[in-house]
Amino acid sequence: MLVVAGQELRDLWLGGRGLVLSFAFSLLMSLIAYLVATNRALNFLEHRETVNLALQVAIAVGALLALLAAADTVSGERERGTLESLLLTPVSRLAIAAGKLLAALSLWLGAFVIAIPYIWFLGRGVGLVRDALGIGVVVGTLLAVFLASFGFLISVFASSNRVSLSLSLLVLLALFVPTQLPTAAQQGWAGDLLLRANPITAGEHYVGKIVTDGHAWSQDASWLVSPLVAAVVFAAAALLVGARFTRLRGGATA
């Protein structure tokens, strides 16, 4: 597994794709930091809200990068004709899947490291930085594991790389839709259930409670259930089901 992960990491980072995506991410974070800092200076945003906003963007985009990398793993290799050579080695498909997932997750870790100075800059002076970074790494990692595993599964079964990337992005956008619903629609038992069941909205809601409202980590821990369950279930599915069905033709029975 480590040999596969090592090579995947080299391909991702030394090949340039990881660096380009990280550079784009750092530009986005710079823009976000500038905008929220400006708004805070104009008293449009509270100090805590600026940190929350930047952190939520960092988590969402960092997890998105992991999703994109994972969605390319199997379907991309299949299209480039390199999958067969890998499957012909005695390395187990579980180890191949795990190695590829680890490499995809490195994009999230890279994004988080890039986000640290921005969060520090925005959160300094109110004793918020440590909590923000702590909750960011926990929620972000859970969401990144969930989305990367989901992307890997799509990649295994997709008939082409284009289908894999499109479908992954489509589902990700669908998961973000509830965050754009009017406040009234997010209230009541149905709205609450929708927000809690969706790992993205539940995770972001939890981050908001800690960072903006200053709640203790344990106070709203129930909001972490769906990100945690999604991460565990999808990672297990990627490693067991996905690995088993990693084959030359997407979705075909072999």
Add this chain to the structure above:
Amino acid sequence: MSAAIEAHGVEKRYGSLVAVEDLDFSAEAGEILGVLGPNGAGKTTAIRVLTTICAPTRGSFEVAGVPHTQSAEIRARIGVLPESAGYPERQTGEEYLRYHARLYGQSRAGARAVARSLLEEVRLGERSGSLISTYSRGMRQRLGIARALVNEPRVVFLDEPTLGLDPAGQRQVLGMVRRIADERGATVLLSTHLLAEVEETCSRVLILNRGRVVAQGTVSEVSRRAAAPRSGRICVAPDSVDAALSALAAVEGVAASVDGRRGLLVVTLARTESMNDAVGAIVHAGIPLLSSELEGARLSDAFLAMTGEA
């Protein structure tokens, strides 16, 4: 000597499509077995099943003495050059081989040594540090063969290794195939649709058509066994043509006609031995025989007869 590959009734279906059916054959250690067949005959599917990339729908097989149920064990003992193999464009040839050697359990230092040695062996030593994207097709095929050898395999599967290569490239690759068998003692299963490659390189041949084995044996055995109609050419003096036609008309199993060229007769034979009868009739009639040539006993005739490609 134990068989390096043994297949018993192997079948592979994709839904209702039968890609390979009742595949029964064996290959001895150190031999080069050619697998011939027209496009869609099931050659690539057969190789994918035997290399454990696809599970058989029915039947069993052993490769390098390992039963098909132990796929990882088989993969550890074989080397494969898949048809239309892709290569990571941003890796160098040496990085590519080092990675694959590591996947077979080599240490970092061991992998480096294996990669360098194999690159020299396939004459890519000078380009070991170049990106694969800069390699020609022939160089990529040689790199693919080197990759198939990183684990010192006992059985090597090569699926259309000369496809798309110029004659010089084909010759280089076929030379490597012979060296794999001669110097490494590995069994080579060479899939191709080029008959000349098989005649030139292989000790035995397996002809597949529509997923089934239609012939197997040595090249000469398969050529003889084919029920292809035989033909021959008999050359006599131009003024003896009519007499020769009369003599041949009396021979059972021989039909003669005049070729466009002067003094040349084309004879169609019911069986190979009929050529002796035809020549005997000419000689017996006192007609000077200038030359005779038997045709129709080549692998190409057998292939065409057995695959219905004529």
